[in-house]
Amino acid sequence: MKRRELLSLASVPLLTACATPPAPAPLTPGEAALAATPAAPAASSALPPAPPREWRAAWIATVANIDWPSKPGLPAEQQQAEIKTLCDTAQRIGLNALILQVRTSADALYESKLEPWSEYLTGTQGRHPGYDPLAVWLAECRARGLELHAWINPYRARHSSAKSALAESHVGRSHDWVKRYGDQLWMDPGDPAAAEQTLAVVRDILSRYAVDGIHIDDYFYPYPITDPATKQEVDFPDEPSWQRYVAKGGSLGRHDWRRYSVNGLVQRMYALAHEVRPGTRVGVSPFGIPKPAMRPAGIAGFSQYDKLYADVELWLREGWMDYLAPQLYWPRAQAPQAFEALLQAWRALNPLGRPIHPGLFTSRINDTPQSWQPDEVLAQIDAIRRLSPGSGHIHFSMVALQQNRRGLADALRAGPYAAP
Secondary structure, three states, X not given: OOHHHHHHHHOOOOOOOOOOOOOOOOOOHHHHHHHOOOOOOOOOOOOOOOOOOOEEEEXXXXXXXXXXOOOOOOOHHHHHHHHHHHHHHHHHHOOOEEEEEEEOOOOEOOOOOOOOEOHHHXXXXXXXXXXXXXXXXXXXXXXXXXXXXXXXXXXXXXXXXXOOOOOOOOHHHHOOOEEEEOOEEEEOOOOHHHHHHHHHHHHHHHHHOOOOEEEEOOOOOOOOOEOOOOOXXXXXXXXXXXXXXXXXXXXXXXXXXXXXXXXXXXXXXXXXXXXXXXOOEEEEOOEOOOOHHHOOOOOOOOOHHHHOOOOHHHHHXXXXXXXXXXXXXXXXXXXXXXXXXXXHHHHHOOOOOOOEOOEEOHHHOOOOOOOOOHHHHHHHXXXXXXXXXXXXXXXXXXXXXXXXXXXXXXXXHHOOOOOO
């Protein structure tokens, strides 16, 4: 979601204690039904090999030109020069992985016959940028010993920042399973065709590009919006797909059915990724607070289980990911979303021992009065090393490191990243 909204979403009156995280709860009958997703190949629960080094990564957000390219419409040569500069910065600071957003909204920042070129490259959706960005990113990362993971948004079909018209080949022009929700377009997660589109994209990327991983973030069902007139939350417009499910004899309640649909995509994507490119790593970066029933005492805030229909705890328990990157975008002293308590909670919900690489809100360091100080990020890295030695973390996002905001990049290079 928009990172600037995270603090307000989680905001609640301060609570007084953060107790020991709970032990993972057994599957309820309803969860067991949701886990047994038909037509999805069974994912292996065997523990994947641990990363050979501390994972020091950063997200490269292309939506709205957050990180790259710096603006749409730049010449191909300038876009490629920016790629090299960002990779140089990552190597100089001491990162060893980048997570590049290659599909922001049913579009592509790589050569694709399935979806149109992203408007964030040229300013016009569907216009060829004159080169293959993902191929260049791969080459530049390889030259510097950096991993490159391809980050996709599985359901979003048009972002609120989009300005150009939809290309003729965009799914929003030809499929009734693309729905308008607020100022965005969204592929209906409850329609099987939406999952098939995303799985085809994953297969295509992994078949043609030697990326080290495939990565999805916190956008499943959209974050809820409120009707300005009624002040009521607007429900996602999935009535047609829900009625088809019911007509076929579906027995789940509507909210459980929504989670069932998302579960199926995540499970199938994991199996597909390892079928197409054995050894690839599948990463999930959800909202950072567990479901209400599995939170430590004192932790409160937005529930992705109830609002985004994302049962992340189930996916982690079943092993449908190779690493989890919960977005822990709050300062250590914010008790209802206390950083260390949340990290420990996710570790306790991880029976298969998957690597947990928390997302850090590095871009919260800026030139505003509300800015964090670099010491906050440094202290969070220290906490991860202390509580989860040998794991790693991800910065959101690369622009803060590239700009060396408040000397943060220098502090990382001289401090926690001094050793290779």
